[in-house]
Amino acid sequence: xxxxxxxxxxxxxxxxxxxxxxxxxxxxxxxxxxxxxxxxxxxxxxxxxxxxxxxxxxxxxxxxxxxxxxxxxxxxxxxxxxxxxxxxxxxxxxxxxxxxxxxxxxxxxxxxxxxxxxxxxxxxxxxxxx
Numbered sequence: 845x846x847x848x849x850x851x852x853x854x855x856x857x858x859x860x861x862x863x864x865x866x867x868x869x870x871x872x873x874x875x876x877x878x879x880x881x882x883x884x885x886x887x888x889x890x891x892x893x894x895x896x897x898x899x900x901x902x903x904x905x906x907x908x909x910x911x912x913x914x915x916x917x918x919x920x921x922x923x924x925x926x927x928x929x930x931x932x933x934x935x936x937x938x939x940x941x942x943x944x945x946x947x948x949x950x951x952x953x954x955x956x957x958x959x960x961x962x963x964x965x966x967x968x969x970x971x972x973x974x
Contacts, residue, residue, distance in 0.1 A: 852902060852923065859893045860902060860923070863916040870911045 852860065862877045863869060871890050872883065879886035894914050897903040902923075905912040928943060936942040953961070 856897050864920050868913045868915040
C-alpha cells in the first residue's frame, strides 16, 4: 500500500503535538521539548521536519527577527478525523461503526467519556430530525 504523500510521519506528529500543546514556537523551542539533552544536535532534524510539514500544509511559519515562529495550521481534531476516516475506508468499507464499537467495547470508558459519547449521539440524532 502506497502512503499518501500528505500523511504525517510519527516524527512529524511529535512536532505537531508540541505545537498543539505549546502553541507557536521556534525550532529551538520545539527541539528543547523533543530532545532536551541534545537540542543542538536535534535542531537540524526539527528544521527538516518543519519544512516537510510546511510543504504538506500542516504548519505555517512567520518571520520573527532572525528566527521563524512555526504554528500548526491543522487542528488535532481535524487530523484525528482524517486518520479515522482513512482507517474506516481501509478496514471497514468506509463505515465508522466498527471503529466506534471496538473503542467502546475494548476500552474502559469513564463515566464522563460515556456521557460525552451519549451526548454526541443525541446531538447527531437531533440534527437528523431537522
